[in-house]
Amino acid sequence: AQSVTQLGSHVSVSEGALVLLRCNYSSSVPPYLFWYVQYPNQGLQLLLKYTSAATLVKGINGFEAEFKKSETSFHLTKPSAHMSDAAEYFCAVSGWSAGNNRKLIWGLGTSLAVNP
Amino acid sequence: ETGVTQTPRHLVMGMTNKKSLKCEQHLGHNAMYWYKQSAKKPLELMFVYSLEERVENNSVPSRFSPECPNSSHLFLHLHTLQPEDSALYLCASSQEAGTGSPLHFGNGTRLTVT
Numbered sequence: 001a002q003s004v005t006q007l008g009s010h011v012s013v014s015e016g017a018l019v020l021l022r023c024n025y026s027s028s029v030p031p032y033l034f035w036y037v038q039y040p041n042q043g044l045q046l047l048l049k050y051t052s053a054a055t056l057v058k059g060i061n062g063f064e065a066e067f068k069k070s071e072t073s074f075h076l077t078k079p080s081a082h083m084s085d086a087a088e089y090f091c092a093v094s095g096w097s098a099g100n101n102r103k104l105i106w107g108l109g110t111s112l113a114v115n116p
Numbered sequence: 117e118t119g120v121t122q123t124p125r126h127l128v129m130g131m132t133n134k135k136s137l138k139c140e141q142h143l144g145h146n147a148m149y150w151y152k153q154s155a156k157k158p159l160e161l162m163f164v165y166s167l168e169e170r171v172e173n174n175s176v177p178s179r180f181s182p183e184c185p186n187s188s189h190l191f192l193h194l195h196t197l198q199p200e201d202s203a204l205y206l207c208a209s210s211q212e213a214g215t216g217s218p219l220h221f222g223n224g225t226r227l228t229v230t
Contacts, residue, residue, distance in 0.1 A: 004158075032216035043120070043206050043221030051216070090159070094216050103172070103214065106158040 023091030139207030147213035
């Protein structure tokens with residue numbers, strides 16, 4: 001069964017510093033990988049999606065993620081953190097449910113704090 | 117109005133109450149979902165509807181009863197809940213179910229069961 005591991009439940013960076021949020025998935029290559037962001041008191045919002053067209057995926061708000069099959073990873077990065085990036089970030093991969101429908105497998109999330 | 121709208125935003129109910137959560141999507145999507153979000157747990161998919169037909173029910177207790185009268189509206193009827201049901205309940209929609217279409221989420225209903 002598919003699984004998703006987000007390393008580090010809390011990450012703290014200084015404003016302007018590099019943001020790196022880690023996501024690893026289990027060995028079978030999923031057709032889709034996603035990063036979602038959840039700002040306080042809001043629902044989740046899609047940041048970016050990998051669909052095998054390109055290994056480097058660019059998303060909204062300056063975020064990007066690189067799919068590395070050899071490392072079974074899909075880490076999220078942003079060159080320069082902004083205070084408004086403080087939020088919870090979720091990695092998700094597509095898997096299969098018991099009814100043979102494709103469903104999302106979610107990581108536990110990483111809380112990003114940005115310090116002035 | 118655009119996107120996915122959930123009401124109410126907050127709900128406090130006793131274990132013997134009956135209440136309903138409402139979700140409406142204005143995106144023209146064919147699939148709608150209920151998720152439960154609890155601290156320190158992955159998002160839990162509860163129900164999936166595709167074109168008003170329930171296509172997935174992930175062993176959710178019968179005290180949660182979904183209803184999808186049309187492709188734009190989704191309800192979650194609650195009765196005789198337990199304190200462990202306190203959580204954020206998120207509604208989402210997507211173009212199609214089970215195809216990798218991105219999910220569009222509402223802001224959720226924060227449910228507290230006393």
